[in-house]
Amino acid sequence: MADTPATAAELAELIVEFEKYRERLVDETLEAAKKAKLSKKATMAKLEPQLADIDAKLARIREQQANLTAQS
Structure with a gap:
């Protein structure tokens, strides 16, 4: 299956998952930084x-x- 090209639907699902992961990473990191009393600016820089x-x-x-999509 690793050699099989991804479908547009699979890519769309992957995009959604990456977007959710990115949002969760930011939210959870900022929450942890807030608890540790670190600045948002320094946390975002890291x-x-x-x-x-x-x-x-x-x-x-x-x-x-x-x-x-263009090929279809």
Whole structure:
């Protein structure tokens, strides 16, 4: 199955999951930082590399999805 190309529906599901993961990561990290009395700005600065990675992956998946949709 690893060699089988993903369908547009599978890519859409993956996008939703990544978006949920990103939101949960931010929410949970900010909540933990608040409890630890860390600033939101410093916390977001530390999170930025992870968020950039997630955003880059989302962009690639969206591009794949657009290519599949255009081919259909």
